[in-house]
Amino acid sequence: MSQSFLSVQPYKGTRDFYPEEMRFRHWLFESLRQTVSAYGYEAYDGPMLEPFELYAAKSGQELVNEQLYSFEDRGGRKVAMRPEMTPTLARMVAARSSQLSKPIRWYSLPNLWRYERPQRGRLREHWQLNVDLLGLSSEAAEIEIVQIAIDILRNLGASSFDFEVQLSHRELNNDLFSRVLKLQPEQTAAVARAIDKRAKIPAEKFEELLHEAACSAEQISTLKHFLDAPLLEIGEVYGESEGYLAMCRFFDGVNALGLGPVCRFNASIMRGLDYYTGTVFEVYDKHPDNRRALFGGGRYDNLVGMFGQTQVPGVGFGMGDVTLKDFLEVHGLMPELQSHVDVLIGLFDADMLITSQALARQLRAEGLRVEAVLQPQKLGKQFQYADKKGIPLVIMIGPDEATTGQATLKNLRTGEQQTLAQADLLPTIQAQLKI
């Protein structure tokens, strides 16, 4: 018998959002929306399914070959569940590139899918705030985007000591790889992957990866020196590099805005995605129990062009809800959230149902949130229920009160109870809710 029952578990690596988890999601998303709206960003969204080719082009091998949820639809089209939002954004911008007035300031809050081994901070389905500024080539765009990233964490309650924005520039890496290290094309990808992994692996393992990429001892030494150098020192060798100059302009800007203390140059920042062309950044949690990249982004100036329209430069980031929740938990920033109902209309007995319902309708029409008891039960239980759920007021209409057009109102916060004309309920309730 038990064989034939369906499982109550959600699909591996996904979450059910019961009301308590959903209250948190709403609270989080509202905070994110408010921050990005304060910069004039507008919401957009695309479909959950996209053509497979959209990711095959630019999203990188690992994602497409190992993590993508792709399949053929009933019409034989190869489709994929979106693993990231930027390709959809680029497609939408390309579709209207001539009509859209620049710069474009957009955000979205999509759910994304990756076939991953579920672990801390990684699930198969997660939500991700995407914030993008398109149409600007200057570092002013990076300065705004990084400000937003910082404000998001601050508005969630984090202090400047809790996180750090670490930045580098792809052109600097290109100069390092080709001009300084003179790597062969086939070495470059392997070295880039090794750098991307560096923060998560032991130093010996990192050297091993570089040896495997056929790097000489001298190349390894030069590389390690570069990766640990502050920006000032980088300038000695890379003073002419467009990447170095862009980083200098960026840091001049954030320093002048007082954001220097939360921003740091780090030449190790690579970012996994292939489409970045300039600045790349990751925001790190500084808590000893959660030292990891929370989210990141960068500049992608060639992405919109893959649709054959004019190029539109862009810079943006994606911030996942799972890592963000870990961050809030470890820093003690999780909010206490309760459901919000103003009044419980109790049910004296079955005969009073419609009378109580009619009153509930009236109060809702005045903008109150009113839950109604629909099934007769002991009065004490009804008050207990309201108390447990944090509903401050309970109204009860018995047969006597119904005859005289009255009702009993009990305030569970003060314990005060009064019987009054139904017509006087609204102002009394409004006054009591303000307490």
Added chain:
Amino acid sequence: MSQSFLSVQPYKGTRDFYPEEMRFRHWLFESLRQTVSAYGYEAYDGPMLEPFELYAAKSGQELVNEQLYSFEDRGGRKVAMRPEMTPTLARMVAARSSQLSKPIRWYSLPNLWRYERPQRGRLREHWQLNVDLLGLSSEAAEIEIVQIAIDILRNLGASSFDFEVQLSHRELNNDLFSRVLKLQPEQTAAVARAIDKRAKIPAEKFEELLHEAACSAEQISTLKHFLDAPLLEIGEVYGESEGYLAMCRFFDGVNALGLGPVCRFNASIMRGLDYYTGTVFEVYDKHPDNRRALFGGGRYDNLVGMFGQTQVPGVGFGMGDVTLKDFLEVHGLMPELQSHVDVLIGLFDADMLITSQALARQLRAEGLRVEAVLQPQKLGKQFQYADKKGIPLVIMIGPDEATTGQATLKNLRTGEQQTLAQADLLPTIQAQLKI
């Protein structure tokens, strides 16, 4: 060359939501959330992917065999993109059936997938408000659910003349099929399908379907009489039917609440899904250009039990965003929505960037929505941009003003312009925004 460019079109039957469409979606969802929250309903959500078996069990042949997006994941699990929310809801309730206090009042706003031929009111991806009340067997539950459906449309601006809730009861159909018509089991499904289609096909086609189901002339006549009969007349033959009695109790309730004029008994209401067990209803648009079912729902008392826990009775409905938008359009109820930015901080020239950015930061910290110009352009163009976007205030800081700590504030609504100390900007802006 053009061969190699990716398409900018979204996947067939899906939509891109540019900011203007997204503003509408936000507005719509906010209205839906407010209405259901006024009844004390709380939001929940589940994953986009569910095990295939969840739908195979109860969702009906057509949906599973022809419309479901299902595939094998990389681990060989057969999964489906959710085509409806009720099975997920039942799974989540079953998983915690003993902990959850009853009744359960939940809503969700999921996107759902069906492989359909795209047409008016039908797309492959749509969003659907789901509202469900679980744990109550009495008609008080139906009365609340139907009230919510009505309030949703009214709060969106519809009048009582714009729509009608048509209801029937599965037990009445069961009595008709088995006790009165004495149909064979194999006939029942075919006759039910014919009734479900009746409103959309010519009368002859309907009779043809009944003939195909091996109904006699007498059976057809009895059936047609039943389908067109008002509730009172139904009582003459079905007076003992639990379905009839439940309908009577329901209509007594809604009549007493003043909702009689928008509710009507209609024995033809079947609903496509297999899991309904009692009341079923559909909300019809009464506009001559859009006479169609907008959405519907019903009672499903056996759904939670398929997970092997205790049964939990439920009643609810699902309301799609595409049909709802058609409804609002045909009734002239679409809102005019603009993006909402309080202030544009202009850019006098490139040297003023950081000065302007610093002021923007200050104003945002005070809760204002501030968009900043990041690239030098003619001042006139900046004012035009603000005007076009509906931003009421523009601030400009030139080199002279920067030296004296001042700024120029222009109100585009009144044409008024003044130069004032930056320290005085905030109260002035707040005063002007209240105009």
